[in-house]
Amino acid sequence: PAPRTVLLTGAAxxxxxxxxxxxxAYGYELRLFDVVPIEGEPDAVVGDxxxxxxxxxxxxxxxxxxxxxGISLEADFDxxxxxxxxxxxxxxxxxxxxxxxxxxxxxxxxxxGYVPRPAGPxxxxxxxxxxxxxxxxxxxxxxxxxxxxxxxxxxxxxxHGLQTVSVRIGSCFMEPTSVRMLSVWMSxxxxxxxxxxxxxxxxxxxxxxxxxxxxxxLWWDLSSARAxxxxxQDDSEQYAPKLLAEHGELDPEKPEHxxxxxxxxxxxxRWPH
Ligand code: NAI
Ligand code: 15L
Numbered sequence: 146p147a148p149r150t151v152l153l154t155g156a157a158x159x160x161x162x163x164x165x166x167x168x169x170a171y172g173y174e175l176r177l178f179d180v181v182p183i184e185g186e187p188d189a190v191v192g193d194x195x196x197x198x199x200x201x202x203x204x205x206x207x208x209x210x211x212x213x214x215g216i217s218l219e220a221d222f223d224x225x226x227x228x229x230x231x232x233x234x235x236x237x238x239x240x241x242x243x244x245x246x247x248x249x250x251x252x253x254x255x256x257x258g259y260v261p262r263p264a265g266p267x268x269x270x271x272x273x274x275x276x277x278x279x280x281x282x283x284x285x286x287x288x289x290x291x292x293x294x295x296x297x298x299x300x301x302x303x304x305h306g307l308q309t310v311s312v313r314i315g316s317c318f319m320e321p322t323s324v325r326m327l328s329v330w331m332s333x334x335x336x337x338x339x340x341x342x343x344x345x346x347x348x349x350x351x352x353x354x355x356x357x358x359x360x361x362x363l364w365w366d367l368s369s370a371r372a373x374x375x376x377x378q379d380d381s382e383q384y385a386p387k388l389l390a391e392h393g394e395l396d397p398e399k400p401e402h403x404x405x406x407x408x409x410x411x412x413x414x415r416w417p418h
Contacts, residue, residue, distance in 0.1 A: 161213050209344050240307060
């Protein structure tokens with residue numbers, strides 16, 4: 146049966162806020178968890194992923210976890226280690242102990258950020274799209290922590306039968322705000338459709354999927370996401386004229402335009418806290 150009660154970690158963040166708004170329409174009852182309180186959500190659990198007891202209590206009794214919490218940009222290794230690496234381990238251990246059988250893990254395109262992007266004109270031929278099987282090429286300690294999360298998910302599937310869909314999210318914001326995002330943007334509506342598919346598809350084992358809309362300028366292969374039942378409805382192309390008039394086409398000769406991870410490969414934005 147499709148999971149009903151879902152623990153949403155990182156519920157106070159950008160994506161967490163969007164999903165708090167959109168996922169209840171699919172029938173999910175959300176339990177919210179974040180290290181910061183959420184205005185207007187007095188029932189949200191305020192806790193740190195580093196606190197094993199708090200994490201275990203948060204997962205108790207839920208059908209699945211949508212794991213968004215963590216540092217979402219580049220940071221010093223020690224911070225990444227605690228929040229993203231140890232924090233994700235704590236979450237998986239708690240899920241195993243509490244017999245939660247499904248996690249949807251917010252991985253990132255930055256796990257494979259140094260993969261060269263297809264440079265030809267859009268649309269990229271299906272055979273030239275970046276496959277999910279491409280090897281890990283993290284562009285930051287942040288991306289490295291997502292590689293760890295994907296491998297942790299594989300271990301917990303192979304050893305413990307805990308299922309995961311690892312979603313290598315592109316850029317999920319209300320609108321694309323750069324030319325690169327025309328290729329990797331995931332509309333909030335498509336984000337909800339993809340997370341719903343990941344939460345409800347049967348027998349996912351550990352699946353890795355890219356997370357984006359059906360963009361005209363797509364760089365990666367969405368077939369493993371579609372195999373879960375995901376049917377993207379949006380395309381960033383409507384934003385192309387304005388963004389291209391402002392910034393011009395990406396120049397494959399520029400290092401910050403050459404790879405999937407974009408400016409994360411040259412000058413990564415840093416976690417402010
Ligand atoms: P965000 O930075 O807005 O939200 C992350 C949330 O996690 C924050 O509310 C923060 O308080 C919470 N958090 C951080 N450390 C924590 C800890 N130790 N314990 C409990 N909560 C903690 O990030 P955003 O954009 O909402 O992303 C959510 C997830 O999706 C992140 O894991 C991010 O790496 C991933 N992702 C997001 C993308 C996007 O386009 N928004 C793209 C690729 C991946
Ligand atoms: C990410 O992994 C970040 O969490 C998000 O803030 C965006 O920067 C996104 O990647 C991106 O590549 O645009």
